[in-house]
Amino acid sequence: MTVPIIKLGSYLIVTFQNELTDDMAVEAQDKILNRIRETEAKGLLIDLSVIDVVDSFLGRVLNDTAMMARLMGTQTVVAGIQPAVAVTFMELGLKMKNISTVLDIEQGLDLLKSLE
């Protein structure tokens, strides 16, 4: 099973499924960076709406991916963080340093457009 990456205009949309293993997350990171290069995407939208928990591993992968995408000139927006994810994220003491967050994919696309 792999993480699907969809191209929409000049943006990439990635939806993380709930049954996400560490290996899948790392593989997705590689795939995303390659797709950014191939498609010259201006924005990356990561949808976490079906993710129940962001643990320290996934938190790090998300931060790293956003940082790497930014080095390649692509803005990252994370959409769909559930209330429980927000709570556990705070308890973890994680910070999303290079990432803007929005409620859903629609708002994410609006934000990416406004960032251009």
Added chain:
Amino acid sequence: MARLGVITIEYKIVTKLDVLSARNAAKHLAEEMGFSKVDTAKIDLAVSELAHNLFLHAEQGKLKFNKRLFSGRKIFEAVALDCGPGIDDLDQAFQQGFSTKDSLGIGLNSIMEVVDEFLINSKAGEGTQVIVRKWL
């Protein structure tokens, strides 16, 4: 502490897919016991960090989940057991940002933040046992 029913689930953590099945089992047990969505997420998080530690430091280990009853209150208990290298300096291991494995160094601390009880027993060269409990 009296056992409630016979709910003890044991998982051997050898591959990364085992982490996923163990997390799912913990989540289902927590939901079934009546924990809220947020508390279930906290249990899931604690189990995930425990499983990661098994991998990172001991290569493999065991995770056990128990449903317990104490003075009429339900308790979710997770036990992580490994025969890895153990922890030399427990105080150091609990410092925010400290890591021997180039990870974020927030694992142990974050487990403590999300559970009600945390017990750790570790001897260098012999292994580590961690017990966490969440009260309903």
